Amino acid sequence: MNTTEQELDSVLEAASAAHRPLAGLRPAVRAELLRRIADALDSAAGELVPLAMRETRLPEARLTGELGRTTFQLRLFADVLVDGGYLEATIDSPEPTWPAGGRPDLRRMLVPLGPVVVFGASNFPFAFSVAGGDTAAALAAGCPVVLKAHPGHLELSDRTGKIVTAALGAGGAPDGAFAVVYGEDAGRAAVLDRRIRAGAFTGSLHGGRALFDLACSRAEPIPFYAEMGSVNPVFVTEAAVRARATELVEGYLGSYTLGAGQFCTKPGLLFVPASAAEDLERRLVAAVAERAAAPLLNERIAGGYASTLRTLTEHPAVRVLRAGEDTADGPSSTLLGTTAADFVERCDELLTECFGPASIVVRCASDVEMLAAARTFTGELTATVHGEPGDELAGALLAELAERAGRLIWNGWPTGVAVTHAMQHGGPYPATTAPTHTSVGTTSIRRFLRPVCYQNAPRHVLPEALRDGNPLGIPRRVDGTLVAGA
Amino acid sequence: MNTTEQELDSVLEAASAAHRPLAGLRPAVRAELLRRIADALDSAAGELVPLAMRETRLPEARLTGELGRTTFQLRLFADVLVDGGYLEATIDSPEPTWPAGGRPDLRRMLVPLGPVVVFGASNFPFAFSVAGGDTAAALAAGCPVVLKAHPGHLELSDRTGKIVTAALGAGGAPDGAFAVVYGEDAGRAAVLDRRIRAGAFTGSLHGGRALFDLACSRAEPIPFYAEMGSVNPVFVTEAAVRARATELVEGYLGSYTLGAGQFCTKPGLLFVPASAAEDLERRLVAAVAERAAAPLLNERIAGGYASTLRTLTEHPAVRVLRAGEDTADGPSSTLLGTTAADFVERCDELLTECFGPASIVVRCASDVEMLAAARTFTGELTATVHGEPGDELAGALLAELAERAGRLIWNGWPTGVAVTHAMQHGGPYPATTAPTHTSVGTTSIRRFLRPVCYQNAPRHVLPEALRDGNPLGIPRRVDGTLVAGA
Numbered sequence: 001m002n003t004t005e006q007e008l009d010s011v012l013e014a015a016s017a018a019h020r021p022l023a024g025l026r027p028a029v030r031a032e033l034l035r036r037i038a039d040a041l042d043s044a045a046g047e048l049v050p051l052a053m054r055e056t057r058l059p060e061a062r063l064t065g066e067l068g069r070t071t072f073q074l075r076l077f078a079d080v081l082v083d084g085g086y087l088e089a090t091i092d093s094p095e096p097t098w099p100a101g102g103r104p105d106l107r108r109m110l111v112p113l114g115p116v117v118v119f120g121a122s123n124f125p126f127a128f129s130v131a132g133g134d135t136a137a138a139l140a141a142g143c144p145v146v147l148k149a150h151p152g153h154l155e156l157s158d159r160t161g162k163i164v165t166a167a168l169g170a171g172g173a174p175d176g177a178f179a180v181v182y183g184e185d186a187g188r189a190a191v192l193d194r195r196i197r198a199g200a201f202t203g204s205l206h207g208g209r210a211l212f213d214l215a216c217s218r219a220e221p222i223p224f225y226a227e228m229g230s231v232n233p234v235f236v237t238e239a240a241v242r243a244r245a246t247e248l249v250e251g252y253l254g255s256y257t258l259g260a261g262q263f264c265t266k267p268g269l270l271f272v273p274a275s276a277a278e279d280l281e282r283r284l285v286a287a288v289a290e291r292a293a294a295p296l297l298n299e300r301i302a303g304g305y306a307s308t309l310r311t312l313t314e315h316p317a318v319r320v321l322r323a324g325e326d327t328a329d330g331p332s333s334t335l336l337g338t339t340a341a342d343f344v345e346r347c348d349e350l351l352t353e354c355f356g357p358a359s360i361v362v363r364c365a366s367d368v369e370m371l372a373a374a375r376t377f378t379g380e381l382t383a384t385v386h387g388e389p390g391d392e393l394a395g396a397l398l399a400e401l402a403e404r405a406g407r408l409i410w411n412g413w414p415t416g417v418a419v420t421h422a423m424q425h426g427g428p429y430p431a432t433t434a435p436t437h438t439s440v441g442t443t444s445i446r447r448f449l450r451p452v453c454y455q456n457a458p459r460h461v462l463p464e465a466l467r468d469g470n471p472l473g474i475p476r477r478v479d480g481t482l483v484a485g486a
Numbered sequence: 487m488n489t490t491e492q493e494l495d496s497v498l499e500a501a502s503a504a505h506r507p508l509a510g511l512r513p514a515v516r517a518e519l520l521r522r523i524a525d526a527l528d529s530a531a532g533e534l535v536p537l538a539m540r541e542t543r544l545p546e547a548r549l550t551g552e553l554g555r556t557t558f559q560l561r562l563f564a565d566v567l568v569d570g571g572y573l574e575a576t577i578d579s580p581e582p583t584w585p586a587g588g589r590p591d592l593r594r595m596l597v598p599l600g601p602v603v604v605f606g607a608s609n610f611p612f613a614f615s616v617a618g619g620d621t622a623a624a625l626a627a628g629c630p631v632v633l634k635a636h637p638g639h640l641e642l643s644d645r646t647g648k649i650v651t652a653a654l655g656a657g658g659a660p661d662g663a664f665a666v667v668y669g670e671d672a673g674r675a676a677v678l679d680r681r682i683r684a685g686a687f688t689g690s691l692h693g694g695r696a697l698f699d700l701a702c703s704r705a706e707p708i709p710f711y712a713e714m715g716s717v718n719p720v721f722v723t724e725a726a727v728r729a730r731a732t733e734l735v736e737g738y739l740g741s742y743t744l745g746a747g748q749f750c751t752k753p754g755l756l757f758v759p760a761s762a763a764e765d766l767e768r769r770l771v772a773a774v775a776e777r778a779a780a781p782l783l784n785e786r787i788a789g790g791y792a793s794t795l796r797t798l799t800e801h802p803a804v805r806v807l808r809a810g811e812d813t814a815d816g817p818s819s820t821l822l823g824t825t826a827a828d829f830v831e832r833c834d835e836l837l838t839e840c841f842g843p844a845s846i847v848v849r850c851a852s853d854v855e856m857l858a859a860a861r862t863f864t865g866e867l868t869a870t871v872h873g874e875p876g877d878e879l880a881g882a883l884l885a886e887l888a889e890r891a892g893r894l895i896w897n898g899w900p901t902g903v904a905v906t907h908a909m910q911h912g913g914p915y916p917a918t919t920a921p922t923h924t925s926v927g928t929t930s931i932r933r934f935l936r937p938v939c940y941q942n943a944p945r946h947v948l949p950e951a952l953r954d955g956n957p958l959g960i961p962r963r964v965d966g967t968l969v970a971g972a
Binding site: 019020065068069072079083085088090091092098099100101102103104106107108111113114197212213216220221222223378379387389394395398399402403405406407408409410411412416418419420421422423424426428429430433434435436437438441443446447449450451452453454455456457458460461475477479480482484 | 505506551554555558565569571574576577578584585586587588589590592593594597599600683698699702706707708709864865873875880881884885888889891892893894895896897898902904905906907908909910912914915916919920921922923924927929932933935936937938939940941942943944946947961963965966968970
């Protein structure tokens with residue numbers, strides 16, 4: 001099923017040819033394309049969800065919800081296009097007295113980068129795969145998408161791809177605006193091909209870094225946006241334990257075992273005050289025992305989980321609080337323990353994402369130790385603090401963690417990433433290769449846009465977004481002041 | 487004078503320590519710091535300009551103007567900080583019915599990346615050097631700056647650096663917010679140091695690419711924004727020649743010989759219709775002969791110019807229309823010629839930046855040839871089209887060039903880059919390593935910012951920019967709608 005070199009060349013040639021026509025469509029027309037894709041996917045739910053269940057072993061309710069999230073995301077990007085603010089249209093009028101030589105008529109907007117290669121993820125067969133967030137953002141921006149299917153759900157990728165292509169075609173999109181390719185070789189070749197102008201990836205640190213390195217190694221390097229997962233530390237203060245220990249135990253357990261721990265926002269480390277640790281650990285172990293085991297996505301994921309878990313379990317600084325078992329339904333959840341002193345000293349070994357239902361409780365002997373542990377992180381998708389009003393430690397933790405994570409959660413849990421305007425799903429390396437961007441939320445479109453400025457251009461050669469009279473009715477910044485759209 | 491390893495370590499440690507205090511200052515307070523720097527530089531003009539004249543051989547009027555541009559730039563960024571829109575503060579209210587699981591309270595803003603290393607340029611000893619655009623943007627963002635001085639103006643760098651440091655200190659900035667380092671080793675070591683979180687560079691393709699590769703090679707890669715110059719093609723249609731040949735000759739000559747051709751926006755290629763070529767070439771040669779020679783910045787630049795010019799001159803597809811001479815005042819201007827057919831076939835050899843007073847006239851036998859020539863470009867800071875109303879070729883050229891350049895100039899010249907909101911100074915590789923950004927204009931601040939999102943955070947742990955009631959009075963996006971600031 002792997003895409004051959006020749007097939008890939010045809011796909012890239014078609015994507016390249018589709019770039020100008022797709023970019024040339026009015027934003028409102030591209031919005032209609034996204035809505036058509038969403039409608040077509042919703043209509044095919046009865047076919048797609050069972051297919052996804054079979055290929056990913058994920059349960060029906062979860063997959064139905066994920067498909068809903070996927071089509072909502074496409075429709076939200078349609079709204080972004082209609083609003084038009086994403087174009088960042090900016091107009092500076094001629095001003096001869098402007099310092100340093102006067103100001104000509106300057107008009108700037110964002111335009112699509114060109115064809116993008118997107119790598120589907122294993123753990124979200126809909127929302128971060130063929131028609132997922134990266135595809136939605138790139139198509140919304142006006143970039144043709146070459147989608148490299150994840151081997152964990154090939155048949156679903158093929159079906160989803162056909163539905164997307166058909167919906168685009170029916171809506172008048174140029175041929176080549178979207179295609180699915182198969183196989184690691186095709187993925188790597190696409191990243192290296194000069195017709196590809198950006199890449200997006202969701203998956204492991206190992207895979208993401210390798211593709212990022214390829215993208216940077218090109219004669220003409222391109223932006224490569226890899227989201228590579230995270231450990232997502234959770235910090236709990238003494239005040240929080242005193243106020244709501246039961247809620248903390250249940251919430252943490254629910255978050256780290258959700259979807260069998262196969263989320264990039266799964267909390268992998270729980271930092272607790274030593275004074276409360278024994279009690280919390282006992283309660284967690286009791287509650288873990290009652291959780292049902294769930295299958296992992298596929299053999300590759302299961303093998304990686306077993307291997308990482310073994311390394312952690314055998315680490316001299318780690319105690320096993322509750323060992324998960326291999327059941328017919330999959331691995332049951334594991335809970336490990338260590339101390340903040342050991343963690344800080346050996347964070348190179350312990351600060352590693354264990355993709356599956358395992359987590360580590362870290363006993364902190366003091367506030368100072370907990371803060372020192374917070375400082376070991378360099379780049380996380382999320383960091384969570386549980387504190388109470390007037391809780392100084394909680395504030396200090398948040399301040400440290402704001403330097404290190406993309407999203408800071410207060411008295412909540414990191415799993416569950418809402419698709420909104422303000423969402424940030426990203427962070428400094430190793431969470432991503434692009435700390436200045438997000439891969440979820442409406443601003444993720446910016447990854448696929450670059451600015452172009454027209455100087456003294458007359459009306460007939462200006463894009464509509466920049467013309468006098470604002471024919472598109474979009475928000476624009478005129479002489480430094482934001483002016484609302486129609 | 488080179489910075490030792492130990493000295494660099496102290497500088498980086500101080501920059502790292504300064505990050506949180508600098509980032510923690512209110513934007514309006516950082517604005518005051520930028521204004522203090524601007525005031526101090528303006529006050530020192532009587533000392534700085536003569537120093538710059540001696541080190542760079544640039545004339546007084548040019549340097550006085552450039553210093554004015556530099557301090558204007560600092561003050562414009564101060565205005566950006568006071569406005570606050572650059573923070574992109576975005577608030578989504580809790581909405582339980584939001585699709586795919588409900589929406590928590592999400593509040594997103596941009597925060598500084600951390601210490602930045604900035605490489606000063608040779609050809610703008612003020613505006614793209616110690617206190618230049620990159621420094622202004624990074625300090626405005628709240629990032630400490632480690633400035634690697636260009637060897638072409640070391641004494642000026644030292645003096646400017648001392649003035650910047652003193653102004654920051656007087657304004658209450660944390661120690662370590664700014665420092666100048668010297669020597670290529672120190673520059674490379676800074677790019678590789680984990681305390682540095684981003685880099686910015688203006689200079690040659692060779693130098694920029696080498697530093698970009700270093701930045702990407704790190705265990706924790708960082709964004710590296712290199713602006714690496716450009717050939718800046720100019721296209722002239724037959725209609726434009728008919729309408730204003732004299733103006734075209736004078737304008738082109740003025741632009742390519744300005745500052746002895748030592749601008750990254752110098753037009754290096756003039757594409758003209760073959761029908762008008764002989765006349766235009768004759769007029770250009772006559773006008774070139776009347777231009778006074780001017781010294782190049784330094785021996786290194788002069789050597790590079792002589793070498794590149796020799797390669798071009800000896801190229802079999804190139805005719806010498808007017809050979810410049812080495813005079814006591816520097817090289818006089820050179821004009822070369824070729825054909826579009828040769829150019830398209832051998833653009834790998836001919837499409838090269840020749841930093842100095844030389845340019846190539848390219849004869850295009852047809853509109854098709856001119857369009858084919860436009861398609862050879864992959865990444866330019868600017869592209870210019872001279873056309874007339876109803877000129878279809880001009881429109882087609884602009885459409886091609888919009889894919890390939892950051893700024894499109896209509897009936898004008900690329901030299902002269904206004905510092906405004908709508909300016910774009912960047913472009914696809916090889917113009918820069920970051921096609922999604924600009925290094926001039928107010929949006930250049932975004933290079934040094936990353937998004938952080940707070941989920942369900944109470945007032946006392948939220949940054950002021952995100953609190954209810956908008957205490958900073960800044961523009962914010964609330965539930966998808968832009969709300970103006972106070």
